[in-house]
Amino acid sequence: MTKITILDFTENKVSFSSSLGNALATWDGSRPVLHECYDVEIDIDDFFEWGVNINYITHEKSAIEVVDGIFKGVAKVLYYEDDGVLSVMLGDTVVLLEAGSPQGIGEYVVFFTSVDHVTLYPVHI
Numbered sequence: 001m002t003k004i005t006i007l008d009f010t011e012n013k014v015s016f017s018s019s020l021g022n023a024l025a026t027w028d029g030s031r032p033v034l035h036e037c038y039d040v041e042i043d044i045d046d047f048f049e050w051g052v053n054i055n056y057i058t059h060e061k062s063a064i065e066v067v068d069g070i071f072k073g074v075a076k077v078l079y080y081e082d083d084g085v086l087s088v089m090l091g092d093t094v095v096l097l098e099a100g101s102p103q104g105i106g107e108y109v110v111f112f113t114s115v116d117h118v119t120l121y122p123v124h125i
Contacts, residue, residue: 004037040122045119048098049099050103070112071113075088
């Protein structure tokens with residue numbers, strides 16, 4: 001779970017800030033309140049192909065940002081399952097990515113996807 005603050009909301013997209021950085025994503029929940037804090041789950045619905053939209057990186061800190069409509073994430077690799085699921089730690093949240101077989105080895109990855117493939121689900125605790 002990640003804690004975010006809503007910076008802007010248009011249609012179904014939210015601009016938000018978090019300890020990982022600022023980004024933009026699809027919001028799946030009731031209309032958020034500007035400048036309020038929310039606990040959210042992050043879902044990234046895309047296929048990641050090594051050397052195309054995911055690579056190992058020497059950076060050792062999770063981060064997110066959006067540049068020209070592209071969501072960029074840096075996350076720690078946890079585990080790759082034979083069924084194509086790559087578990088990564090994005091800050092203090094485990095995120096599952098659908099990916100091809102890893103090429104090489106590394107502790108951190110950088111991945112890129114359209115903001116349309118990133119969805120935030122508010123969690124009420």
